[in-house]
Amino acid sequence: xxxxxxxxxxxxxxxxxxxxxxxxxxxxxxxxxxxxxxxxxxxxxxxxxxxxxxxxxxxxxxxxxxxxxxxxxxxxxxxxxxxxxxxxxxxxxxxxxxxxxxxxxxxxxxxxxxxxxxxxxxxxxxxxxxxxxxxxxxxxxxxxxxxxxxxxxxxxxxxxxxxxxxxxxxxxxxxxxxxxxxxxxxxxxxxxxxxxxxxxxxxxxxxxxxxxxxxxxxxxxxxxxxxxxxxxxxxxxxxxxxxxxxxxxxxxxxxxxxxxxxxxxxxxxxxxxxxxxxxxxxxxxxxxxxxxxxxxxxxxxxxxxxxxxxxxxxxxxxxxxxxxxxxxxxxxxxxxxxxxxxxxxxxxxxxxxxxxxxxxxxxxxxxxxxxxxxxxxxxxxxxxxxxxxxxxxxxxxxxxxxxxxx
Amino acid sequence: xxxxxxxxxxxxxxxxxxxxxxxxxxxxxxxxxxxxxxxxxxxxxxxxxxxxxxxxxxxxxxxxxxxxxxxxxxxxxxxxxxxxxxxxxxxxxxxxxxxxxxxxxxxxxxxxxxxxxxxxxxxxxxxxxxxxxxxxxxxxxxxxxxxxxxxxxxxxxxxxxxxxxxxxxxxxxxxxxxxxxxxxxxxxxxxxxxxxxxxxxxxxxxxxxx
Numbered sequence: 001x002x003x004x005x006x007x008x009x010x011x012x013x014x015x016x017x018x019x020x021x022x023x024x025x026x027x028x029x030x031x032x033x034x035x036x037x038x039x040x041x042x043x044x045x046x047x048x049x050x051x052x053x054x055x056x057x058x059x060x061x062x063x064x065x066x067x068x069x070x071x072x073x074x075x076x077x078x079x080x081x082x083x084x085x086x087x088x089x090x091x092x093x094x095x096x097x098x099x100x101x102x103x104x105x106x107x108x109x110x111x112x113x114x115x116x117x118x119x120x121x122x123x124x125x126x127x128x129x130x131x132x133x134x135x136x137x138x139x140x141x142x143x144x145x146x147x148x149x150x151x152x153x154x155x156x157x158x159x160x161x162x163x164x165x166x167x168x169x170x171x172x173x174x175x176x177x178x179x180x181x182x183x184x185x186x187x188x189x190x191x192x193x194x195x196x197x198x199x200x201x202x203x204x205x206x207x208x209x210x211x212x213x214x215x216x217x218x219x220x221x222x223x224x225x226x227x228x229x230x231x232x233x234x235x236x237x238x239x240x241x242x243x244x245x246x247x248x249x250x251x252x253x254x255x256x257x258x259x260x261x262x263x264x265x266x267x268x269x270x271x272x273x274x275x276x277x278x279x280x281x282x283x284x285x286x287x288x289x290x291x292x293x294x295x296x297x298x299x300x301x302x303x304x305x306x307x308x309x310x311x312x313x314x315x316x317x318x319x320x321x322x323x324x325x326x327x328x329x330x331x332x333x334x335x336x337x338x339x340x341x342x343x344x345x346x347x348x349x350x351x352x353x354x355x356x357x358x359x360x361x362x363x364x365x366x367x368x369x370x371x372x373x374x375x376x377x378x379x380x381x382x383x384x385x386x387x388x389x390x391x392x393x394x395x396x397x398x399x400x401x402x403x404x405x406x
Numbered sequence: 407x408x409x410x411x412x413x414x415x416x417x418x419x420x421x422x423x424x425x426x427x428x429x430x431x432x433x434x435x436x437x438x439x440x441x442x443x444x445x446x447x448x449x450x451x452x453x454x455x456x457x458x459x460x461x462x463x464x465x466x467x468x469x470x471x472x473x474x475x476x477x478x479x480x481x482x483x484x485x486x487x488x489x490x491x492x493x494x495x496x497x498x499x500x501x502x503x504x505x506x507x508x509x510x511x512x513x514x515x516x517x518x519x520x521x522x523x524x525x526x527x528x529x530x531x532x533x534x535x536x537x538x539x540x541x542x543x544x545x546x547x548x549x550x551x552x553x554x555x556x557x558x559x560x561x562x563x564x565x566x567x568x569x570x571x572x573x574x575x576x577x578x579x580x581x582x583x584x585x586x587x588x589x590x591x592x593x594x595x596x597x598x599x600x601x602x603x604x605x606x607x608x609x610x611x612x613x614x615x616x
Contacts, residue, residue: 017541019534104541107438107445110457111537114530117456121527 005029009043009101013055019102019111024119026130033132040098053103058112059083060099064092077109418482421510421602425481426474427453428529429489429506433470433554434460435536436491436504440543442550454530472575473554484510485562490555492584493546495615500587501546503610510603528598532607535596539609542593547615555580587612 008029012018026036040057047055057080065074071091077099078086087093100112120127128134141149329341431453438448438459443466448459461467480486491504590610597606 017535017538019538102538102541104538106537108450108457108459110450110459111534114456114534114537118527118530118534 005039006043006046009039010047013043013101013103014053017103019100019104019106019115021100021112021115021119022098023116027119027123027127030130032130036130037097040101044098044101055101055103056080056105057101058099058106058109059096061086061090061093061096063090063094065089066091077112079106417602418484422478422481424525424529425508425603425605426478428532429477430470430474431458431460431533432504432506432536433491434458435533436493437461437466437552439536439540440493440502440546440550442493442546442552454526454533456530456533458533470554476575476577477554477556480556480558480562481508481510483562485558486556487559488555488557490557491552492555493550493552494584495547496549498584499612500584500610501550501612501615502543503587503590505608505610507606507608508603509605511601525600525602528600532596532598532605535607539593539595542595543609543611544615553584555584589613 009020009025012020012025012028020040022033022036022040025031025039026033029036029039031039044055044057058077059080060075060077061083062073062075065072073094074090076086083096087096100115106112123129327340330338331341333339434448435458437443438445438461443461443463447461447463447466449462450457451460452458461470477486477489486508489506489508491506492500493502493504495501587610591613593609593611595607595609598604
């Protein structure tokens with residue numbers, strides 16, 4: 001063995017007054033721990049032969065120890081002056097080797113820990129590089145594997161909550177392909193659901209990004225209830241009457257949601273979002289749905305505190321597009337909301353009652369929505385000129401005049 | 407990187423807190439290693455992630471705490487030059503003087519990421535050096551006691567009087583024989599340089615202790 005290590009250890013011990021443990025020596029010189037132990041032993045023997053200043057050493061003793069009638073495997077660090085006494089107490093000695101060499105007589109093992117603490121900390125990534133304890137299966141995870149494990153720990157939590165709702169949310173897109181639940185089958189069998197959900201889009205647009213799995217579950221429940229609605233075609237016909245518009249809108253909207261179904265996945269997602277939003281303010285959805293066949297019975301819907309109702313004339317609130325469902329007329333609003341028009345689509349965004357009143361006669365007009373858009377715009381422009389002279393001081397009168405002429 | 411000045415009180419307090427904590431650990435360890443008090447009154451504690459010895463005697467602990475409490479204002483204002491732990495024999499003659507020379511930079515730049523960990527590592531090295539100082543020092547005679555001296559700037563002594571009144575902890579001017587030792591043997595132990603403080607520890611040992 002090269003003798004240079006003796007000088008190195010001598011420098012550490014005598015010049016620097018350091019405590020040299022076999023672990024710190026192996027990390028400092030880059031040798032195996034067993035080699036470091038032999039180095040310390042040779043250094044100790046060499047110095048004691050030279051009768052140099054007194055050196056102190058500690059030993060690591062492992063073996064079987066019988067105490068209180070029980071045999072245990074004991075690992076101890078003992079001072080050199082206590083070594084023989086300790087060895088005599090052991091029933092079986094497995095190994096004895098030098099643990100550390102230092103000039104000072106240590107009173108306790110605290111400094112030994114401090115030495116190894118700093119040595120390991122300085123070589124944190126390679127602290128076990130020269131270790132004799134190895135496990136083939138123990139390998140550090142790569143950063144990619146670490147990220148995956150972290151994701152797995154995070155994902156399982158939302159998964160059980162959304163397991164049922166996701167299936168409901170992915171109805172239109174996956175209902176046909178994954179008939180795992182009856183709910184999925186219901187969505188897939190009802191194309192009207194898509195159209196009705198489109199109405200909910202504008203209202204729930206803001207909420208699309210904040211869909212909660214619990215809300216999705218509510219949506220699924222709501223969809224189950226909606227399935228009852230499309231069975232009766234009568235409410236759809238009755239919705240034509242202006243008086244029953246308000247009531248029928250609710251029923252139609254719900255029927256639409258059940259009957260109509262968009263083929264696009266995005267629309268279905270929006271539908272789901274709408275459905276999610278709708279049940280929140282509507283606490284009596286289950287009560288409302290059975291009333292849909294009878295317009296009279298649907299009146300309670302109006303009374304119910306539904307902020308999402310599109311009846312501007314009543315509440316003067318903002319028009320809720322999803323409420324306005326017409327089979328024949330669906331178009332995108334300026335806000336990008338799906339609106340089914342009965343004639344007052346253009347006024348649907350306004351919040352005044354006049355718009356609602358004007359919308360009533362407008363419902364009797366041609367039911368085509370798209371031409372109405374252009375026609376209304378043109379009519380407004382033309383009729384604004386005509387009644388301008390007659391209705392100079394009343395802006396609302398001009399709008400009324402627009403409808404009256406027709 | 408943040409540049410602070412001495413006028414920043416928070417910085418002074420941080421340094422004073424860190425240093426006083428360290429001095430408390432160091433004083434206890436010196437008393438244990440130099441066998442000023444029986445080893446039975448010391449119990450193992452943890453500081454800077456390493457085991458250290460600390461006295462469990464209440465009067466001794468209170469004395470050390472009060473001493474460092476009075477020193478803290480001086481360190482905050484950078485008025486303390488040295489903190490000395492003097493071990494005296496039965497005749498009140500100093501046998502050993504553990505001198506902590508303290509110097510704080512007037513202007514510094516702090517990187518909050520690794521500042522405290524680096525300082526902790528340096529302080530840990532100080533503790534380790536105190537633990538093995540037996541190898542370079544001769545043993546003390548029995549019956550020794552200890553005292554703590556603070557070397558301050560001239561203007562700071564007036565503040566010390568005020569602090570004395572407030573703290574109700576008497577500080578007196580040290581005796582000349584405790585301050586200066588005849589022909590001491592200088593044994594350097596450890597020095598450190600960090601962003602917030604510079605400190606070195608050496609021991610002045612009397613040649614003949616008995």
